[in-house]
Amino acid sequence: MFSGFFYKLKEARVPVSLREYLTLLEAVEKGLANCAVEDFYYLARATLVKDERHLDRFDQVFGAHFKGVINLADGIDEVAEADIPEEWLRKLAEKFLTDKEKAEIEALGGWEKLMETLKQRLEEQKGRHQGGNKWIGTAGTSPFGAYGYNPEGVRIGQDKSRHRRAVKVWDKREFKNLDDSVEIGTRNIKVALRRLRKWARTGAADELDLPGTITSTARQGWLDVQMRPERHNAVKVLMLFDIGGSMDDHIKVCEELFSAVKTEFKHLEYYYFHNCPYEGLWKDNARRRTDQVSTWDVIRTYGADYKLVIVGDATMSPYEITYPGGSVEHWNQEAGAVWMQRLLDHFEHAAWINPQAENWWQYHGSIQIMYKLMEGRMYPLTLEGLDRMTGELNR
Amino acid sequence: MKFQGTENYVATEDLMVAVNAAITLQRPLLVKGEPGTGKTVLAEEIAKSLGKKLITWSIKSTTRAQQGLYEYDAVSRLRDSQLGDARVHDIANYIVKGKLWEAFEDESAPVLLIDEIDKADIEFPNDLLQELDRMEFFVYETQETIKAANRPIVIITSNNEKELPDAFLRRCFFHYIRFPDAETMTEIVAVHFPDIQKRLVSEALNLFYDMRDVGGLKKKPSTSELLDWLKLLMAEDLPPEALRAKDAKTAVPPLHGALLKNEQDVHLFERLAFMARREGR
Numbered sequence: 001m002f003s004g005f006f007y008k009l010k011e012a013r014v015p016v017s018l019r020e021y022l023t024l025l026e027a028v029e030k031g032l033a034n035c036a037v038e039d040f041y042y043l044a045r046a047t048l049v050k051d052e053r054h055l056d057r058f059d060q061v062f063g064a065h066f067k068g069v070i071n072l073a074d075g076i077d078e079v080a081e082a083d084i085p086e087e088w089l090r091k092l093a094e095k096f097l098t099d100k101e102k103a104e105i106e107a108l109g110g111w112e113k114l115m116e117t118l119k120q121r122l123e124e125q126k127g128r129h130q131g132g133n134k135w136i137g138t139a140g141t142s143p144f145g146a147y148g149y150n151p152e153g154v155r156i157g158q159d160k161s162r163h164r165r166a167v168k169v170w171d172k173r174e175f176k177n178l179d180d181s182v183e184i185g186t187r188n189i190k191v192a193l194r195r196l197r198k199w200a201r202t203g204a205a206d207e208l209d210l211p212g213t214i215t216s217t218a219r220q221g222w223l224d225v226q227m228r229p230e231r232h233n234a235v236k237v238l239m240l241f242d243i244g245g246s247m248d249d250h251i252k253v254c255e256e257l258f259s260a261v262k263t264e265f266k267h268l269e270y271y272y273f274h275n276c277p278y279e280g281l282w283k284d285n286a287r288r289r290t291d292q293v294s295t296w297d298v299i300r301t302y303g304a305d306y307k308l309v310i311v312g313d314a315t316m317s318p319y320e321i322t323y324p325g326g327s328v329e330h331w332n333q334e335a336g337a338v339w340m341q342r343l344l345d346h347f348e349h350a351a352w353i354n355p356q357a358e359n360w361w362q363y364h365g366s367i368q369i370m371y372k373l374m375e376g377r378m379y380p381l382t383l384e385g386l387d388r389m390t391g392e393l394n395r
Numbered sequence: 396m397k398f399q400g401t402e403n404y405v406a407t408e409d410l411m412v413a414v415n416a417a418i419t420l421q422r423p424l425l426v427k428g429e430p431g432t433g434k435t436v437l438a439e440e441i442a443k444s445l446g447k448k449l450i451t452w453s454i455k456s457t458t459r460a461q462q463g464l465y466e467y468d469a470v471s472r473l474r475d476s477q478l479g480d481a482r483v484h485d486i487a488n489y490i491v492k493g494k495l496w497e498a499f500e501d502e503s504a505p506v507l508l509i510d511e512i513d514k515a516d517i518e519f520p521n522d523l524l525q526e527l528d529r530m531e532f533f534v535y536e537t538q539e540t541i542k543a544a545n546r547p548i549v550i551i552t553s554n555n556e557k558e559l560p561d562a563f564l565r566r567c568f569f570h571y572i573r574f575p576d577a578e579t580m581t582e583i584v585a586v587h588f589p590d591i592q593k594r595l596v597s598e599a600l601n602l603f604y605d606m607r608d609v610g611g612l613k614k615k616p617s618t619s620e621l622l623d624w625l626k627l628l629m630a631e632d633l634p635p636e637a638l639r640a641k642d643a644k645t646a647v648p649p650l651h652g653a654l655l656k657n658e659q660d661v662h663l664f665e666r667l668a669f670m671a672r673r674e675g676r
Contacts, residue, residue, distance in 0.1 A: 019565050023420065032416050042412035050564035052427060052555075052571040194517070194557065214469050223473070 236267035242312025243272045250355035275316040276336035308347035313356045314370040351389045355381040404440040405582045413570040423549035428572030431617030438508035438550040448505040452494035460522030463495040504545035513556040520563040598638040616654040624653035
């Protein structure tokens with residue numbers, strides 16, 4: 001029962017396990033699904049999904065898998081979703097559109113024309129549609145449909161409270177923006193980085209050590225109070241940030257990352273570089289020409305117990321990494337790759353965070369070179385990527 | 396035994412399904428959602444509607460799993476031994492029961508709320524795996540096993556500050572309380588303020604959702620803040636027109652202190668108001 005659905009969820013990378021599957025079956029057996037599709041959907045969601053980030057994927061799989069079943073069972077027509085009375089549409093549009101937008105509609109040939117085209121397309125359209133630029137559906141760029149981004153678009157069916165068609169709850173995909181590869185904020189980054197914490201007791205003994213006191217009292221025969229230092233996060237992090245040039249596109253997310261790490265780690269050191277680390281790094285971008293610190297000094301100053309995290313998009317000309325004198329800013333005696341290797345030889349735990357989307361990496365030669373230099377320890381700047389990175393750094 | 400929401404709490408259908416599944420299969424229910432969407436209140440209302448006792452265990456960053464089971468009060472025993480108290484010979488006198496023990500012991504299968512589990516250390520949920528799964532634990536000091544006579548209904552809330560371990564999640568049902576849509580919100584308001592003016596509510600809701608749509612807010616106002624705000628509006632006896640007045644000066648809504656919780660957000664609104672005023676000119 002439902003095993004096909006279960007495997008499809010696994011394929012869609014919703015982390016489900018056998019245990020949850022059995023729980024679902026047990027629940028269905030106990031009659032919790034009420035033999036109704038909607039209740040089954042809610043039940044399956046409560047059982048199989050354990051994180052709101054996966055809700056969107058779950059909805060998609062559910063929609064795809066049970067599409068045929070639902071149509072047969074409830075006799076609900078696929079086109080029904082798009083079958084909205086014109087009157088209602090008009091009301092909706094009047095409610096949502098500003099005067100300016102209305103003027104834009106006029107420019108398109110007026111309201112009547114728009115409605116006419118819409119009707120025509122409704123007739124042509126035989127199935128639910130997603131994406132694309134002509135059909136009525138979701139997430140497309142056609143002027144008709146929901147969740148699209150055509151500026152002169154008409155939103156259909158987005159005001160779901162009036163249009164509560166039970167079977168279609170999952171089609172609304174309300175949890176869309178919670179998918180973990182999209183949004184990243186300071187707080188989320190902190191949570192991801194928290195995995196890196198390593199507790200250690202250092203400093204002044206100012207906390208009562210209860211087990212120690214008991215043991216020592218028992219041994220001595222009188223009350224012998226023992227103190228111990230408080231626990232602190234003892235992880236040490238050295239961060240190198242790529243700044244300027246192509247990194248300007250990623251400045252916001254990098255700022256968020258930076259402010260998150262700054263409050264999260266007690267031992268945090270950071271330096272800036274441009275495109276690729278060479279013989280000098282700097283702490284203040286205003287004085288980058290005058291106040292450079294030699295990379296050798298950085299390697300000597302910070303012990304191998306520091307975890308090295310490099311943040312950069314690694315998008316540059318390959319020569320900037322592989323050839324002496326390849327730098328776009330100055331004449332470098334030794335190639336960037338040599339300096340990277342020196343850093344990596346010293347800092348055993350190292351990772352590269354790349355704000356560039358992961359599926360783009362293969363198209364940039366320089367990213368490929370860096371990826372090889374890092375021995376695969378390059379992670380995208382998403383929550384999921386940061387998670388993988390902390391796992392790697394903790395090994 | 397079915398949970399249907401109460402007269403004080405509007406439960407959406409998916410929430411009811413999740414709660415009833417957790418009750419029937421006797422598994423913990425993990426509830427997440429934006430702050431102020433009624434996660435903690437849910438446990439109270441389940442207890443009320445099922446006529447059960449509610450035991451609340453509020454988690455802090457210093458809470459350890461063991462504290463929920465029991466604690467061995469070594470210090471009082473040490474003191475008693477130095478004073479020659481007779482109680483000292485029975486170790487059971489120094490076992491302090493925790494909330495889980497309390498819930499397991501209760502014959503009536505109470506509702507146990509483990510509030511804000513994400514505040515505790517990362518390992519905290521793992522330490523409770525067996526206890527929540529089998530509803531039993533072993534007391535080393537007295538060599539006895541405490542087993543739940545009737546399994547309590549366990550509700551766990553989380554604000555998503557830490558990720559919970561997979562092994563723990565697998566044992567729970569999960570529900571994410573979505574931010575209510577305008578219709579549900581009207582129901583919620585009606586439940587809390589039955590005799591509020593209809594027009595005031597609709598004006599307030601419009602304004603409220605407009606505010607939530609403003610980009611760049613640090614903390615979006617949530618249900619509990621809306622309810623507070625309405626209470627204030629009623630107390631001040633403001634007419635609905637005061638909310639609708641779209642002229643530039645009132646772009647910052649009246650009594651906004653209940654809705655906006657930090658000065659950056661208030662500032663943002665003032666700036667928007669200023670811009671609206673310039674446009675209007």
